[in-house]
Amino acid sequence: MTDLPPALSDAIRRLADGLGRKGLAASAATMSEHYRQRGASRQVIGGAGDALAYALSRMPATYAAVSAVLDELQARAPGFTPETVLDAGAGPGTASWAVAEVFADALLTLMDHNREFLTLAEAISGDGGNARVELIENDLGRFELGRRFGLVTCAYALTELGDTALLAAAERLWRHCDGALLIVEPGRPRDYQRLLAMRRRLIELGGRVLAPCPHKAECPLIEPDWCHFSVRLSRTRDHMRMKGGTLGYEDEKFSYLVVARPGIGAPAAGRVIRRPEENKFSVSLAVCGPEGLESRVVMSRDKAAFKAAKKLEWGDAI
Numbered sequence: 001m002t003d004l005p006p007a008l009s010d011a012i013r014r015l016a017d018g019l020g021r022k023g024l025a026a027s028a029a030t031m032s033e034h035y036r037q038r039g040a041s042r043q044v045i046g047g048a049g050d051a052l053a054y055a056l057s058r059m060p061a062t063y064a065a066v067s068a069v070l071d072e073l074q075a076r077a078p079g080f081t082p083e084t085v086l087d088a089g090a091g092p093g094t095a096s097w098a099v100a101e102v103f104a105d106a107l108l109t110l111m112d113h114n115r116e117f118l119t120l121a122e123a124i125s126g127d128g129g130n131a132r133v134e135l136i137e138n139d140l141g142r143f144e145l146g147r148r149f150g151l152v153t154c155a156y157a158l159t160e161l162g163d164t165a166l167l168a169a170a171e172r173l174w175r176h177c178d179g180a181l182l183i184v185e186p187g188r189p190r191d192y193q194r195l196l197a198m199r200r201r202l203i204e205l206g207g208r209v210l211a212p213c214p215h216k217a218e219c220p221l222i223e224p225d226w227c228h229f230s231v232r233l234s235r236t237r238d239h240m241r242m243k244g245g246t247l248g249y250e251d252e253k254f255s256y257l258v259v260a261r262p263g264i265g266a267p268a269a270g271r272v273i274r275r276p277e278e279n280k281f282s283v284s285l286a287v288c289g290p291e292g293l294e295s296r297v298v299m300s301r302d303k304a305a306f307k308a309a310k311k312l313e314w315g316d317a318i
């Protein structure tokens, strides 16, 4: 399980202590319904309490998803160490916190069009001791920063753009990137379809897909199937209160894309794209590879392969 770093959860908790949990929970419930209906953050994040409610209720999950994708970036490009990072559509700085865990020396630029989020990002970065941070209020559809960044992240933000603005925003992110671009979106069919459109465009622009795809051909999945992954995270008491649930964990579904400039990293040979099915005699794997989609069955009599296959999980590279 990937949980928020203690410095971050402490900073959020201290801020929440100053506001009533009841009001925050009400705000989180409204927000959750709004996101389910695919509404944009701006319509529900209008004050400091709303931004904090987001941090309590959604940040643990988006952090876990971004961390999983960063792990994949590191696995695909082990020597890649960006010095500068643009966190576009940063919200409270979720991706930046995850980036700081793996690239501790990177300078972080957080960009968002919502001042409430940036104010919260600043408050928690100060509290958490994360000082190498620049904040920019700007729009994903218009920003022009006049410089490029080693790593550009955009987590759960492009989903809030209309279809007509999407590809231009992806191109803009790519223009600001001279290393790797990491896009994370909710794991829903609609967002996967939109990721496919961005993937096509980024490949046309010279990008190399490092993950999740082990190839640059068209995605072999056929609708209504869609490529997505899942990460498990634990829920703190505050988190449970915001969610109104009793389970001590939740599973976050996400889709993603890691695209790099030529010369940086290489894709995996294959990827497990569904939860493996296992019994005493065999492990069945759905694998996406350069030749398309394959079902692989590893029998227990093939001891070494069986042992290795039992360790594979949904989303793993092979």
Ligand SMILES: C[S@@+](CC[C@H](N)C(=O)[O-])C[C@H]1O[C@@H](n2cnc3c(N)ncnc32)[C@H](O)[C@@H]1O
Residues within 6 Å of the ligand: 040, 041, 042, 058, 059, 062, 063, 088, 089, 090, 091, 092, 093, 094, 095, 111, 112, 113, 114, 117, 138, 139, 140, 141, 154, 155, 156, 157, 158, 160, 161
């Ligand atoms: C669901 S939140 C995700 C925040 C953060 N990246 C995370 O993963 O937790 C979506 C973020 O995208 C930002 N956003 C949406 N549309 C935007 C736009 N056109 N320009 C800049 N930011 C935008 C919102 O303000 C919000 O902070």
